[in-house]
Amino acid sequence: MITFTEVGLSAASRQPGSRVRWGAVRALLDHAGWILAATLFGALCGALYAWSLPAMYEADVLVRPESARRLALNAQGTANAGQPADELRPDAMTSRAVLTPVVRETRLDIAAAPRTVPVVGALWARFAGGAQAGPRSTPLAAPLESLSAYAWGGERIDLIALNVPDALLNQPLTLVAQGDQRFRLLGEDGAVLLTGKVGDIARGSGVSLKLAQLTARAGTEFVVMRRDAITAVELLARGLKLEPQRGAATATAPNGAAAGAAAGAAADAVRIAWRDADREHAAAVVNAVARSIVDTQVGHRREQDNQQLDFVTSELPRVKAELEAAEAALARYRARAGSLQPSQESQSYLSGSIEYQRQISGLRLERARLLRNFMPQSQEVRAIDEQIEQLRGDRRSMDSRRQGLSEAERESGALSRDVKVAEDMYMSLRRQAQLLSLAQSDQSSDVRLVDLAVAPALPVGPDRALVTGLAALLGLLAGSGVAALKSRASRGMESAAAIEGSLALPMVGEVVFSPEQLELERKSLAQPRPLRAPVLSVCEPGQAVRLARGTDDAARASLRHCVSTASVRPGAAHEDTVLHDRYLLARQYPHAPAVEGLRTLRASLHFAMDGAANHIVAITSASVGAGKTFGAVNLAVLAAEAGMRVLVVDADLRRARVAGQFGLEGTLGLADLLGGALTLHDAIQPTAVGGLWLLSAGTRPANPSELLMLPALREVLLTCAAGFDLVLVDTPPILAVADAALVSRVAGATLLFVRAGNTPQEKVVEALKYLDRAHANVIGGVLNGLQVRRSNRERCAETSDYLRASAPEDGTVPAWRIG
Structure with a gap:
């Protein structure tokens, strides 16, 4: 007789690995139809979405740094050749100083587009022929009267200027075409802000705008927006692609990853690219960025030269006064003590002392330059002070080793040293002033445009096959996940x-x-x-x-x-x-x-x-x-x-x-x-x-x-x-x-x-x-x-x-x- 004297889980259930795996496989097999349907549905949605996206064109420009033609003042006050420009660093190329002029020139702070039904509107425009129409094409009619406010293909708008109060920055406004080239602008609450006509400047409620073109059926709505400068610059910076070029190797990365490994070093060349649905606008944006980089570099260099010239000019009187004082002191000493024939030891002492003093004078000059921008307690100034004290200590140590020199020889050497160092510094500053004066008239740039962007003929995106495949994969994963969750949620046993x-x-x-x-x-x-119901009929009641x-x-x-x-x-x-x-x-x-x-x-x-x-x-x-x-x-x-x-x-x-x-x-x-x-x-x-x-x-x-x-x-x-x-x-x-x-x-x-x-x-x-x-x-x-x-x-x-x-x-x- 079969009885259950110890009821519970079997030994097999205590090792559930294989059973769980088979359960998962069985769940996938049992729901294969749903999984396939989810995959096909995902692929269909992905394909529809991919075809609803506009064609994207990519324009690019190549810029290359050049060695600087100007001369710079080193710490000792001597002139040396400048290093290659660092304006091609990714953080420099995407700075607000570079991109703000681009935003104003290309009107990236103004957005204007027809209001469309998501996905459906773009598909209707594409396959009904509106998306292929030229600038003068007649806009397509709405498939339903209730959807007449949406654009269905062939609509065009060219917004030249839009100025709004600060409260309306980054806020979408609705522009409604009224026919006969007239329009009205509505706020978020539906209130009319202004009315106007294409080609005229319309003003009202603190808002002014000007349209160059408006092609649309009466009642068609457009969404317009004025972005603040910071937001527009950030959008431009995120959309730019910067590809540092180093010899034969190319490190490609979007600006977000922005050549992270090269963030601290200038590249041999940089490819700047921008994608846009308007191919002409794509070329205009990258060309504007390239020109802004050049102009910013020239302006930056000129500003540095002006600052350097101001500093040199301000230091020349002081250095000249020091030279005159040193010469006067030496003349008085010679008049009092007469001319001495320096010994070999005295000449050696003079040569070493001059070198120490020249370095000290150069550091003092550098300290004076730093004090224009830093406080005396700053780390930069304190580092210069420490170097000066170190050199002074070394000079005192050298002086203590020259015990064989007489007092007259040491005094004569010190005065001669002061004259020599002051003279060298004064002449160096004069030469630097002359070079900086010449550099102000130099209009050349340390960044060279290898080539300018042209409007691309073929689109580079979107990759519709990739989008469809990813959507199909998401559908597959979603279907499999739902099947697995349904199997886990089902507490019953299936076999x-x-x-x-x-x-x-x-x-x-x-x-x-x-x-x-x-x-x-x-x-x-x-x-x-x-x-x-019937009853038994044969048996007697007694039976x-x-x-x-x-x-x-x-x-x-x-x-x-x-x-x-x-x-x-x-x-x-x-x-x-x-x-x-x-x-x-x-x-x-x-x-x-x-x-x-x-x-x-x-x-x-x-x-x-x-x-x-x-x-x-x-x-x-x-x-x-x-x-x-x-x-x-x-x-x-x-x-x-x-x-x-x-x-x-x-x-x-x-x-x-x-x-x-x-x-x-x-x-x-x-x-x-x-x-x-x-x-x-x-x-x-x-x-x-x-x-x-x-x-x-x-x-x-x-x-x-x-x-x-x-x-x-x-x-x-x-x-x-x-x-x-x-x-x-x-x-x-x-x-x-x-x-x-x-x-x-x-x-x-x-x-x-x-x-x-x-x-x-x-x-x-x-x-x-x-x-x-x-x-x-x-x-x-x-x-x-x-x-x-x-x-x-x-x-x-x-x-x-x-x-x-x-x-x-x-x-x-x-x-x-x-x-």
Whole structure:
């Protein structure tokens, strides 16, 4: 006997990796149609979106840095050649100083475009021919009158100037064409700001604008906007593509990544590119950017030269005064001490001292220049001060080593040194002043335009194939994700193998979902049923089996005689009744795949009942909706057709659905029998199916569980088992009420119905625990309502293909059957 003494998850379920992977694969296979539909839908949306985008043209210009022709003053005050310009650094080329003039020149701070229906409007314009029309084309008519305010192709607007108050900056305004080249401008609230005519400057409400062209149907709306300078510059900076060129290698990156590795170094050359739907405007933008870079470099260089010249000019009087003072001091010393012939040691001292003093003077000059822009406490100035102190210390150290010189020699050397250094510095500053004066008239730039941009002939985007492919990929991922989420959200189990692997519950049958059964249930609910039923006619009332403890074998033999096929008087079962089998799937569609699944269950039940305590089979489920009643009545029909004497007992005293399948609603039954109001002889009713009897639920009691706990239940079932070959008892769900446990304790076998994809695994585990506590002999489970999907279609198709191949070609029913 198969019992569950330790109910729970099987060992296989403790290693869920392979099961989870197979579950994911099965979910993808089962939803392959939806995934394919999502992929195709994504590809279609991507294609429509890609074709709704305007063609984009890219214009570019190449600029190259040149070595500076000007001279610069070094820290010692001497002139040297300047380094290559650094204006081609990405941060310099996208600075506001460079881009602000471009924004004003190309009117990037003004936006004006027709109002269109997203995607649809552009597609209509493209495929209806409006997008291909020339500047003078007639705008296309709106497909619907209610959409006449939108542009549908052929509209043109050229907004030359737009000035708005600060409150209206970056705010979209609506310009409405009125016909005859007239228009009105509306605010966000719909208020009229101004009216005007093309070619004239219109003013009103603090707003002024001028249109050069307006081609549109009357009532067509355009969206216009004035951006503030910072926003316009940021949009231009984000749209520019800067590609540093270094020899043969090219490092391509948008401005956002902007040659990040080269952010701190100037490139050999830079390619500047801009994309725009207007190819002429694209060329104008990059040319304006290139010219602005050149002009900014020239202006920057001129500003530096002017600052340098101002500094040199301001220092010349001071240096000249120092030179004159040094010369005067030397002249006075010579007049007092006379001319001395310097010794070799004195000349060496003078040479070293001059070098130290020259460096100190140069640093002092650099410090004076820095003080024009920095505070004395700044790091730059303090660094110069530290260098000066270091040089002074080195000079004092050198002086201390010249002890062999006389006081006169040292004084003469110091005065000569001061004169020499002051003279060199003064002459250097004079030469620098002359060079800077000449540089002011130099109009050349350190940045050279290799070539100017021209309007491109062919578009470079959008890449419609790429957009379509990405959209298809997104659709595929979305479909797969939804399928996976749906599979994870479904708490039910989808296959018998999964149940056996996770719960160690042997599955004795699989019943596929039956659309025919749905149709029969619909008809059953729509048709009224009579409330009368036949009774057994052969047995005398004194021979009726009554409820009493210790029912003897003679009474059971009498019951077997009463339910034999020959004991039913012909026509008695139909006299004043409406017995039928029109709602039984096994009778109306005997070759349906679901019926074949029940036949397989019948065979499995036949073998599983060997060795059982009795031939009573309790049929239950974990929860409502598993299809146990459907399985019980159709399994009973198939058993009866196989020549067995079958009794169906409806032990679901609360819902009582079995009697309605045979047209026996309203008859007295099990509840009346257990309550003592009816004999077993009168309670058992024949049905329209030969060999099949019914013990209905009877009158609905107020205490169903208490009735089923009476010892009479055991006597009734055992008595029926003696008189029938098979007794099928339909019980309520085991987790809903305790009735199923009471019946399962008496039954020789119990079947647990599980609804595919609906009954959670946790409920099945809990139901098995309940049955185990009731000491029920659970011979296995039945997976009902199995959906035929791609993951199980091949296995399910074997039965369907065989049934179709074995069906009579003329569609007739076989001439005989058992039962």
